[in-house]
Amino acid sequence: MRRALKRILLVEDDPDIQLITRLSLEVGGGYDVRVCSSGAEAVQSAAAYVPDLVLLDVMMPGMDGLAAMEALRRLPGLALTPMVFFTANTQDQVRQNLLRRGALGVIVKPVEPNALVAQIRALWQHHTSSEQV
Amino acid sequence: MKFSFRIGIYLVLATTIAMLITLGGAYQLSVTEQVEQASAETKSQRILGRLEELVSAREAVESSTLSYIIGHSERNLQRMSENENDLRAGIAQLARLVGDDAEQQRHAAALALAAAATADLVQQIIELRQHQGVAAAVAFVSSPAYDDNEHEFERVVEAMRQREHALDADRRKRIVVRTRQLGQLTLWSGLLTIGLALFAAAVINRQREERRLAEAHLREREKQYRLVTGSVPAMICYVDGAHRMRFHNYAIEEWLGLPADRIDDHHLAEVIGTATYTSILSEIERALQGERVEYEREQQGTDGRGHYLAGTFIPDFDSGGRSVGFFAMIIDITERKAAEKALRASEERWKFALEGAGDGVWDRNIQTGEVVYSKRYKEMLGFAEDEFENSREEWESRIHPQDHARAMADLDAYLQGRSPTYSTEFRMRCKDGSWKWILARGMVVSRDALGTPLRMIGTHADISARVRQQEEISRVNERLDLALQGSRLAIWDADVSSGRVYLSEGWSEMLGDKPRETYAEYASLVALVHPDDIERGRTAIVAALKGISPEYHVEYRVKTRDGQWKWILSHGRVVSRDASGHALRMTGTNADISSRKEIERMKNEFISVVSHELRTPLSSIVGSLGLLVRMQGLREDVQTLVRVARDNSQRLVRLINDILDVEKLDSDTLHIQLEPVELGALLETAIQANQGYADQYGVSLTLTRRQGPAWVEANFDRLMQVMANLLSNAAKFSPRGAHVEVRLEQIQGVVRVSVVDPGPGIPDEFKPRVFDRFAQADSTTTRHRGGTGLGLAICKMIIDKLGGKIDFESTVGQGTTFYFELRPHTQVSQAYLRDRGAVRT
Numbered sequence: 001m002r003r004a005l006k007r008i009l010l011v012e013d014d015p016d017i018q019l020i021t022r023l024s025l026e027v028g029g030g031y032d033v034r035v036c037s038s039g040a041e042a043v044q045s046a047a048a049y050v051p052d053l054v055l056l057d058v059m060m061p062g063m064d065g066l067a068a069m070e071a072l073r074r075l076p077g078l079a080l081t082p083m084v085f086f087t088a089n090t091q092d093q094v095r096q097n098l099l100r101r102g103a104l105g106v107i108v109k110p111v112e113p114n115a116l117v118a119q120i121r122a123l124w125q126h127h128t129s130s131e132q133v
Numbered sequence: 134m135k136f137s138f139r140i141g142i143y144l145v146l147a148t149t150i151a152m153l154i155t156l157g158g159a160y161q162l163s164v165t166e167q168v169e170q171a172s173a174e175t176k177s178q179r180i181l182g183r184l185e186e187l188v189s190a191r192e193a194v195e196s197s198t199l200s201y202i203i204g205h206s207e208r209n210l211q212r213m214s215e216n217e218n219d220l221r222a223g224i225a226q227l228a229r230l231v232g233d234d235a236e237q238q239r240h241a242a243a244l245a246l247a248a249a250a251t252a253d254l255v256q257q258i259i260e261l262r263q264h265q266g267v268a269a270a271v272a273f274v275s276s277p278a279y280d281d282n283e284h285e286f287e288r289v290v291e292a293m294r295q296r297e298h299a300l301d302a303d304r305r306k307r308i309v310v311r312t313r314q315l316g317q318l319t320l321w322s323g324l325l326t327i328g329l330a331l332f333a334a335a336v337i338n339r340q341r342e343e344r345r346l347a348e349a350h351l352r353e354r355e356k357q358y359r360l361v362t363g364s365v366p367a368m369i370c371y372v373d374g375a376h377r378m379r380f381h382n383y384a385i386e387e388w389l390g391l392p393a394d395r396i397d398d399h400h401l402a403e404v405i406g407t408a409t410y411t412s413i414l415s416e417i418e419r420a421l422q423g424e425r426v427e428y429e430r431e432q433q434g435t436d437g438r439g440h441y442l443a444g445t446f447i448p449d450f451d452s453g454g455r456s457v458g459f460f461a462m463i464i465d466i467t468e469r470k471a472a473e474k475a476l477r478a479s480e481e482r483w484k485f486a487l488e489g490a491g492d493g494v495w496d497r498n499i500q501t502g503e504v505v506y507s508k509r510y511k512e513m514l515g516f517a518e519d520e521f522e523n524s525r526e527e528w529e530s531r532i533h534p535q536d537h538a539r540a541m542a543d544l545d546a547y548l549q550g551r552s553p554t555y556s557t558e559f560r561m562r563c564k565d566g567s568w569k570w571i572l573a574r575g576m577v578v579s580r581d582a583l584g585t586p587l588r589m590i591g592t593h594a595d596i597s598a599r600v601r602q603q604e605e606i607s608r609v610n611e612r613l614d615l616a617l618q619g620s621r622l623a624i625w626d627a628d629v630s631s632g633r634v635y636l637s638e639g640w641s642e643m644l645g646d647k648p649r650e651t652y653a654e655y656a657s658l659v660a661l662v663h664p665d666d667i668e669r670g671r672t673a674i675v676a677a678l679k680g681i682s683p684e685y686h687v688e689y690r691v692k693t694r695d696g697q698w699k700w701i702l703s704h705g706r707v708v709s710r711d712a713s714g715h716a717l718r719m720t721g722t723n724a725d726i727s728s729r730k731e732i733e734r735m736k737n738e739f740i741s742v743v744s745h746e747l748r749t750p751l752s753s754i755v756g757s758l759g760l761l762v763r764m765q766g767l768r769e770d771v772q773t774l775v776r777v778a779r780d781n782s783q784r785l786v787r788l789i790n791d792i793l794d795v796e797k798l799d800s801d802t803l804h805i806q807l808e809p810v811e812l813g814a815l816l817e818t819a820i821q822a823n824q825g826y827a828d829q830y831g832v833s834l835t836l837t838r839r840q841g842p843a844w845v846e847a848n849f850d851r852l853m854q855v856m857a858n859l860l861s862n863a864a865k866f867s868p869r870g871a872h873v874e875v876r877l878e879q880i881q882g883v884v885r886v887s888v889v890d891p892g893p894g895i896p897d898e899f900k901p902r903v904f905d906r907f908a909q910a911d912s913t914t915t916r917h918r919g920g921t922g923l924g925l926a927i928c929k930m931i932i933d934k935l936g937g938k939i940d941f942e943s944t945v946g947q948g949t950t951f952y953f954e955l956r957p958h959t960q961v962s963q964a965y966l967r968d969r970g971a972v973r974t
Contacts, residue, residue, distance in 0.1 A: 088747075092806070113763070
């Protein structure tokens, strides 16, 4: 039986997007969401929280999304945790670069709450099916 | 040289003779000396003998004195006296013998004195014996006086002996020296004689060789002379005042077929026949009157054929100045005459040929200035045969004033040998006053013995049309140059087989050099290209050369003179191929697009920033409205307003996405990642993904497959984007309850995907603008249907990038079918896709 997605760590510096994304995931998907405003904060709380999936903004002050992902991966228990990026940049090379660096997927902003949940579900399904393989 | 050799020989002889005389004299002297030496030796022996005899004689005197003292007899006395006489006589003889040596003479005199003293002492002894007895006499004999006399005598004798030995030794030494000198003299004389003898032999040999060569030369000269005189082609003879032949050469015998004895001393009429004689009689008379005569006649030869003879009679004058005969030189010029005739015929032929070719012909006598112009020549200028004067002035006066000096200079340069050919162009005034461009060419066909030109022939060709064409080409080139300068383009022209490339001035300017035309090797141009761009450029060129791609179109960076990189857009195509299709020549242009690239970069940066900055607040709006719509308990009118806000915010997102897509596709920055895609599966996914949207319009989507798996090389996401646009359009424009059919089929080697809707169809007037950006058949449609007006433009751009084709068929009132075609996976040319900005993942 597949493992269920429960805990999502959201790393996003924009307070509005933090709120809407959290609400979308909580209300639309029924997930437990922990919000961090920066990469550094995420690294601090992730060890204790141990998320099933991390949703990261790309452009953030200080540590950007990519750096945050690499820092998180070095934490115990997070080496294989799926990381999904959330970005307003639609350029193909940016998307390809994120996937090459080990992201599970890239969700382009803006996105409807329903669509966001649907995309997260699809990615999780893909992730767990590959885990089983 | 001969003179000095002769002198040399004389000198050798004289020297040899003088040397032999000297040598003889020396030997003569030597012999005399030897004879004298022998005589002196004899004399010396005699002197020495005589000295021994004198010593004995004195001893005899002494002995006889002692005998007298003791015996006191007369007989003893007598013996004493005889012995004294012998002594004196011996000394006298000695004195004669030594007569030629002064020292010996002095010694002989001393000896005579000693002998006289001895006689005195003996006399005293006799008296003492006689008067005082034996004892007194013996005492006297023992006295010092007596002993002194004896010693004196012995000393002088000894001195004479030594003197004689010394003289003898001197003589011997002299003889030895002389003999050695004579030996050396003989040796040197011998060597000198041998040397002189060798020299004389060499001189004699040389003279003999020279004489031999001189004789050979003479023989050769004689031979040449015989050959020359024998091979003279002319007939040469001498005729005297009585018309008799006095001398002739072999050619005369040959011509007349007569032996020599039938010619000399015979009358001319007899030798050459009366008819011939009569025919030249007047010339003979004139020559005999002292005039040099030249003539040409045709005469019958002994071979029965007619011959042309050219004769020259040169009068011969005696010391009084009277003409006494003449030398005649007659040459057979039959062949020359025939050649001249052939030449005339040939001239007629080539004149005819040139006229036939449309050229006018001129034939000019350079000395007289008379020129013959052909009919065509005159026609070219619009003149009838009799309207154009046959003179150089006529030609010169019609040359354009601006061309006159050059035309004359070209002609002079040729005639004076400064130019190897005569070919010049000038304008000539026609009869009607118009000007025609003429190409004049010619050559000297006849010169005198000094090489001075006598006759020149040539042609006139009307090149007015060609000159006009050239002027037109120049104007076109000038326009092209100006256009190139204005557009800052560089033209290139590549010879494919040699790899040589010509580039116009703009190229060197692009590289930061002074403007100049460049001829470069392909490899040297590649060396300028940025390493990251070389492969792309090479692929594009190869595709164009092989004909895979109809044109060559590539952007790359090149390094300028100051080390900066400049973006170049190179565009061209193959303009000629050989029979087997290999490219021979490729031409095109290079444009400096660095500024455009910079603007592009700035624009991309701007768009990236704008898109991010727009999307971030939009994310909040879309997210918030999405959440609001789902909230329960809102008033109905509030729900309606929230839905309106959500729909329009979604439309704004689509618009932004579409604008960004168009921008990316447009600016070539979007490189589509290629992957094998199975269209059947893709279409099924697309239908599923878009059915929700279609449901809003009450439209169902169905897939019709007319074949098995259809693999193409494309990009899944981009094809999904195309399908989303086509399906949403079909759904929006179909009536509620309609079916939209998606059809997959293979037609004529391509895979075709069609989206068939039963909508209102596209009006004819809108059809040409269907794929234009923001094009809508009805401006109100955009708002009503929620479209952005960019969907079909994006579809076309994507399909183009994938190397496919997109189009539609539509009939108003019956519906529309949009379709795109892609080549099956195995047939897609990778190079072509890369060239169009698509890259394999």
